[in-house]
Each structure stands twice: as C-alpha cells, then as structure tokens.
Amino acid sequence: MIALQHAAPAPDPLSVPANAPEHCPGTESELAGKADACAGCANQEICASGQTRGPDPALPLVRERMSTVKRKILVLSGKGGVGKSTFTAQLGWAFAADGQLQTGIMDVDICGPSIPTILGIASEQVHSSSSGWSPVYVQDNLGVMSVGFMLPSSKDAIMWRGPKKNGLISQFLKDVDWGDLDYLVIDTPPGTSDEHLSIVQYLKESGIDGAVVITTPQEVALQDVRREIDFCRKVGIRVLGLVENMSGFVCPNCQTESQIFKPSTGGGRRLAQDMNVEFLGSVPLDPRIGKSADYGVSFLDEYPDSPASVAYLDIIDRIKDILGDS
Amino acid sequence: MLGLDGHSVHQSSDGWVPVYADGSEARLACMSVGFLLKRKEDSVVWRGPKKNAMIRQFLSDVRWGELDYLVIDTPPGTSDEHLSLVEHMAPVHARLSAVIVTTPQAVALLDALKCLSFTRATALPVLGLVENMSGYVCPCCGEISNVFSTGGGAEMARRERLPFLGSLPVDTELVTLLDAAEGERPGESAERAAGGSERSFGLLERYQRTPTAPLFKDIVDKMLEQLARTRSQREAEASEASQVLASPVS
Structure with a gap:
C-alpha cells in the first residue's frame, strides 16, 4: 500500500x-x-x-440524443480475448432478428475495434448528414458505430491517450444519428479505465440499464472479473449477469467434452455466487464461432444447431427477461 | 500466475523492493499493481495520468538491482500505458525491443497489426511474433483441433517481414499451473513447509514439466538470437551515425 x-x-x-x-x-x-x-x-x-x-456541457446533448434510446446495455470483461465483441455482435443480431425492434451497436474499444470485422462491414465508412453521423447499417434495423469505420486502413493504429478517446466517445453519444432505438449495445475494451469511466459519466443522466460481464473459466480471467464487478458497484451500474465463454470443448473427432480453460476455482458459476450476481450461462467453445467472426457472418444464423447457439439464445432470452422485455 | 498473490511490496532506503518469485534466490523479481491492492477483487479505476504516474514509479522507484532482462507485460491496445512506457524509457530506447503475441484468428491478427504499427511509429525493433492458442490437443483421443484456426501468425509474420518465433498450442496443464499457482493444492503445503525457496523452485520445475515448455524454449532461443542481431545492428548504425557526424562537410 x-x-x-x-x-x-x-x-x-x-x-x-x-x-x-x-x-x-x-x-x-x-x-x-x-x-x-x-x-x-x-x-x-x-x-x-x-x-x-x-455539469459537463456535453451532457445535455448526450441526454437529448439518448432520449430516444430505450435500453442501454454495456458488455464488459476483465481480460482481453474472452469473446466480448463476439458476444456483443450475437446480442445485436439476436435483438435485430425481431423486425419490429431497432438495435444499435456502439464500439467504444478505440484501440482495438473488432466489431466491424465481426459484423462483416469492415470496409464501410461513416457518412455525415445534417442530423449527425449516420451509423453503418448491417441490416435495416441494426446500426453500428465504431472508430474502425474512420481509419484509412485496418493496419492503422489509434495511439491515443485518454482525453482523445473520451472526446470520441462523447461524439459517438451526441453526434451519431441513432434514431429511435429499442436497444443500444455498447462493446467496451478490457479493463476499467478511461473508456469505461467516460461512458458511465456521459450516460449517468440517461441511465444505463445494466452490464453483462463476459469471462472465461480459468482463475486468471476470473480475478479480473471480480475487479470488473467491483467497478460496476463503485459507479452504480447494475450487473445483469455473468456469461462464461469458452467453457468446455467437444472434440469433433471423438465427441468427448474436455475443459480447455479449466475452471480450477469453480469457474463463472461459483464466482457469480460469491459475488452475488446472476449467472446467465456458459457458452461452449465451438471453433466455428471464431470462424464466423473472422468472416463476419452471424454464428446463430449459420449454425443454429450448435450447442453454443442454444446457449447464446438462452442467455439472450434471460437478458430480455431480466430487463422485463420478453 | 507466479503464485505471488497476497504478497506486498516493501519500502527500503533505496526504493520499493520487488517481490521475488523464487524466494531467497532473488533471481526473478516481479512488480505489479496487484501487490498494492488491499483485496484482490479491488478494481483500479484510473484514468491515464494516474496510470502514467504508476508506470513511472515502477521504472524509477523500484529497486530492480542488476538485471539481465526486464520483461514488461502490457495491457491490450495502443494507449496510455504503451505511450507512457515508451516515453519514460526514451533514455534507454536503444535497449528496448518488443515481442508481439497474437492468437491465430483474423479478428486477433487485426489488433496485432495495430500493435505492429505502434512499434513502427515508436521505432521499436520487433524481435518477432508468437502465435498462441494455436490448436488444442484433445486429452481423450489426441486429435488436434484448431479452436481459433491456425497459421494466421506465421502468415502475418511472412507478410510483414517479421521473424516468426513459433506457435504454442493451448496447454491445459499450463493453464492449471498458472491458476493453481496462487491456491494451495494437495501436497503443496508439504512442499511449502520444506522452505520458501524450494517451493518456488517447485513452480519453475512444474512449469518445465508442462508439455509446451520445450516449445517455449525454442521461442526464447530464437528471441535471444534476434535480440543479439538487433543489438549488433543498432551498434553498427550508431557507429555509422557517429562517423557521419565526424566527417567534415564537403
């Protein structure tokens, strides 16, 4: 100390x-x-x-823009590479599967925007109109905003310190013409730093409906999840629940299930119990998930029979339940 | 991961004393903000400037002593921590180099490319690229599954003209070792009772028994080779530069 x-x-x-x-x-x-x-x-x-x-002068503008957004959901994780963006994309696709609903995905991972690739719109660009920046639409009712659309080449790195990242996040919230949205799913970078603080700060008045925390089963990842949940409590965000990703793998050859990332301390379920948050479910590792993400297609649509799809859909239903939208 | 949970950092007259993973041998020193937290589930909710200050303190206030190698683990991305590190290390920039670790799928390679752009922008020599989680061996039938596809790292190294250091499959024994390093396992308490230094040696020995340890050894050998090459290159450049400076303008 x-x-x-x-x-x-x-x-x-x-x-x-x-x-x-x-x-x-x-x-x-x-x-x-x-x-x-x-x-x-x-x-x-x-x-x-x-x-x-x-108050911050940007706040009234953010509040106005967000007044037409019904639900705002954060997707968080402690570690990188646990499947946050993949989950965000699936969540977005699942919401948008209902033609009556308008969904938006906002990618605030400024230094590692994966959302455009996962949604298969990496080569798109953002256009601006009199009512603000138009999001890129994957389908009629699924709009996406990411810094990935603003880079000349996918190789370009954004080497920004906090203040510049915050500036962009506030622009994503106040300058993007989101329109009427039923759901806005926000994908965040790993950790608990500038991006997270900014998004919480800007949405404090408009209200965040809750956060979904993603983890993998091994203790090294769970430690960071404890910190993430601690963060949510510190800043007063409701934790909708915990999703354990990459739990268990079924060998395509012998069909035996084994643990790639062994839950040596009881995995996500035990942690959820200990931290008193809801355990939303575990998604088994299916190599086709990663492949779908690389090719930018919806895993849920491509392989509806995979155990992972079933798990995803159950979790998404549960999230809707918790929000009172089902 | 090093089994040092619950340890804390002490202050001495010449700076903070790092935590030694090998006990009294004191050959593997470690410093992390994790040692400064009261409880392991406490979150560190800091913006850039505070993180920057902590990094500076890690570099200037820690009594590292004589080190052959200082390995710095960074968070994902290319932001405050990375910029601060390079800034603070500027006086020793000539001795700084980077290793990029990726997993094989395209989404991960994209971020690795951004890291590479960062190293180029900051003139950091890249010793090479490591492809991690490249394949998983089914413990039941031995079938290798490419859970996150495979070969992406080697391909990226070829395209970007980087040395490819090697691929590592997912090693469940290593995952368990890194996890269990912090908890007591059956039999470990006896080991611990035998003395602090022996226990931590145990950790190293257990590590060396994991199936991927020999693969990792290859990677380290290649890395050291590259390091030597980079060093001689830099020396050559430096002497060339000094000659240019010394030569009279004609």
Missing part, C-alpha cells in the same frame, strides 16, 4: 477530468483547485472558482 499510503481520500472516479494531474481530487470535490496536486494544473483557477461543480 505504499503508493497509496500518503494519498488524500480517494476521489470520486467519475469527477476526475481526463487531463487532470496525477493526484487530482476531482472537480466536484470540496478540494477542487485547492489541493496540493492542483498547483500548476491548467484548470486550477476554473476549479477553484467553483464553476466545475456544475
């Missing part, structure tokens, strides 16, 4: 601006502009004047 030993009381994570100095007390804090760390900060005077205890 050395690093934190001398620190002032922890700031409310939501009130620390992206370009703050290392030990910023938070702009809404009593100490704003007056703490030791504020010396030399470009915003010190503004903070000290007390103006900053008011």
Whole structure:
C-alpha cells in the first residue's frame, strides 16, 4: 500500500477530468483547485472558482440524443480475448432478428475495434448528414458505430491517450444519428479505465440499464472479473449477469467434452455466487464461432444447431427477461 | 500466475523492493499493481495520468538491482500505458525491443497489426511474433483441433517481414499451473513447509514439466538470437551515425 499510503481520500472516479494531474481530487470535490496536486494544473483557477461543480456541457446533448434510446446495455470483461465483441455482435443480431425492434451497436474499444470485422462491414465508412453521423447499417434495423469505420486502413493504429478517446466517445453519444432505438449495445475494451469511466459519466443522466460481464473459466480471467464487478458497484451500474465463454470443448473427432480453460476455482458459476450476481450461462467453445467472426457472418444464423447457439439464445432470452422485455 | 498473490511490496532506503518469485534466490523479481491492492477483487479505476504516474514509479522507484532482462507485460491496445512506457524509457530506447503475441484468428491478427504499427511509429525493433492458442490437443483421443484456426501468425509474420518465433498450442496443464499457482493444492503445503525457496523452485520445475515448455524454449532461443542481431545492428548504425557526424562537410 505504499503508493497509496500518503494519498488524500480517494476521489470520486467519475469527477476526475481526463487531463487532470496525477493526484487530482476531482472537480466536484470540496478540494477542487485547492489541493496540493492542483498547483500548476491548467484548470486550477476554473476549479477553484467553483464553476466545475456544475455539469459537463456535453451532457445535455448526450441526454437529448439518448432520449430516444430505450435500453442501454454495456458488455464488459476483465481480460482481453474472452469473446466480448463476439458476444456483443450475437446480442445485436439476436435483438435485430425481431423486425419490429431497432438495435444499435456502439464500439467504444478505440484501440482495438473488432466489431466491424465481426459484423462483416469492415470496409464501410461513416457518412455525415445534417442530423449527425449516420451509423453503418448491417441490416435495416441494426446500426453500428465504431472508430474502425474512420481509419484509412485496418493496419492503422489509434495511439491515443485518454482525453482523445473520451472526446470520441462523447461524439459517438451526441453526434451519431441513432434514431429511435429499442436497444443500444455498447462493446467496451478490457479493463476499467478511461473508456469505461467516460461512458458511465456521459450516460449517468440517461441511465444505463445494466452490464453483462463476459469471462472465461480459468482463475486468471476470473480475478479480473471480480475487479470488473467491483467497478460496476463503485459507479452504480447494475450487473445483469455473468456469461462464461469458452467453457468446455467437444472434440469433433471423438465427441468427448474436455475443459480447455479449466475452471480450477469453480469457474463463472461459483464466482457469480460469491459475488452475488446472476449467472446467465456458459457458452461452449465451438471453433466455428471464431470462424464466423473472422468472416463476419452471424454464428446463430449459420449454425443454429450448435450447442453454443442454444446457449447464446438462452442467455439472450434471460437478458430480455431480466430487463422485463420478453 | 507466479503464485505471488497476497504478497506486498516493501519500502527500503533505496526504493520499493520487488517481490521475488523464487524466494531467497532473488533471481526473478516481479512488480505489479496487484501487490498494492488491499483485496484482490479491488478494481483500479484510473484514468491515464494516474496510470502514467504508476508506470513511472515502477521504472524509477523500484529497486530492480542488476538485471539481465526486464520483461514488461502490457495491457491490450495502443494507449496510455504503451505511450507512457515508451516515453519514460526514451533514455534507454536503444535497449528496448518488443515481442508481439497474437492468437491465430483474423479478428486477433487485426489488433496485432495495430500493435505492429505502434512499434513502427515508436521505432521499436520487433524481435518477432508468437502465435498462441494455436490448436488444442484433445486429452481423450489426441486429435488436434484448431479452436481459433491456425497459421494466421506465421502468415502475418511472412507478410510483414517479421521473424516468426513459433506457435504454442493451448496447454491445459499450463493453464492449471498458472491458476493453481496462487491456491494451495494437495501436497503443496508439504512442499511449502520444506522452505520458501524450494517451493518456488517447485513452480519453475512444474512449469518445465508442462508439455509446451520445450516449445517455449525454442521461442526464447530464437528471441535471444534476434535480440543479439538487433543489438549488433543498432551498434553498427550508431557507429555509422557517429562517423557521419565526424566527417567534415564537403
């Protein structure tokens, strides 16, 4: 605890601006502009004047844009590569399977946008109109926004620090012409940092209906899930439930099921119990899932008989149940 | 993964003392924000500037001592942590190089390409590419399934003219070892009772008994080879540069 030993009381994570100095007390804090760390900060005077205890100017715009969105769902994970984006895409496709519903997918993984590839729209571009940026449509009722559409080549890396990422996220929320949406599914990068804080901050007023946390069964991944759930509690997001991905593998040769990532500590089910969140289900590893994602086709439509499809659909039904939409 | 959960970092007169994975031998030092947390489920909800400060402290305030190698594990992406690392390491940039790890499927390769662009933008030499989770051996019949397809890494290395260091299949024994490293397993308490250093050696020995350990050894050998090559290249470039500087302008 050395690093934190001398620190002032922890700031409310939501009130620390992206370009703050290392030990910023938070702009809404009593100490704003007056703490030791504020010396030399470009915003010190503004903070000290007390103006900053008011709301962010982007908030009303976000609120207006989000007023026509019924449900906002976050997809989170602790580790990378556990199947977050694949799940987001399946969730989007499953919602959109109902022709009456309008669904949007927002990819806030700025440094590793996989959503365009998984949905098979990697070569599309975003167009802007008088009412804002138009999302890219996979089908009539499934719109997608990702930074992947804005890069000249898929090789290009976005090497941005937090503030720039936050700026883009706020634009995704206030400048995109989402229209009337029944569901907005938000795919996030792994971890609990800038992107997560920003999205929570911007949607605080509009409200987030809940978060789905994805994990794989081994302890190394579960540790990060505990942190992710802790984050949700800290910032007050309801955890809709936990999905265990890549649990069990059926050998195509001998049909025996084995554990690739052994749940040495009881896997997701046990963790969900321990942390008091709902366990939504486990999705077995099917090599065709990864392949579908690479080719940008819907796994649920291509292989409806796979045990993984059945598991996905059960989980999605349960999510709708929890939200009270079924 | 190193079985060091629950350890904490101590302060000494010349900096933070890293946690040693091999006990009293003190040859494998480790530093992580995980050692600074009160409970392992605490989340670290920090924006860039605080993470940046922590990285700086890891580099400047930790009493690493004399090291032959410093291996830095980074989060996914190309953002604050990566930029801060390269920035803080700028004085020793000439001794910095990178290894890129990917899984074989196209979605993962796409992110690996972005990492590669990052190393190019920051002039980091890439020692090579490793393809992880390339195939899974069914424990029942021995059939190899390409759960995340295969060969993508080798193909990307060829296209991008990078040394390909090797492919590693999913090794369930390794997964178990890394997981169990933190918990007590039957028989382990006896091992532990035999003395701290022997227990951690046990970890290394158990690791060396995993089926993929020999494959990993090949990868490390290739990496060291590349490292030596990169070093001599850089020295040659440096001496060339100094000659250019020394030669009179005609």
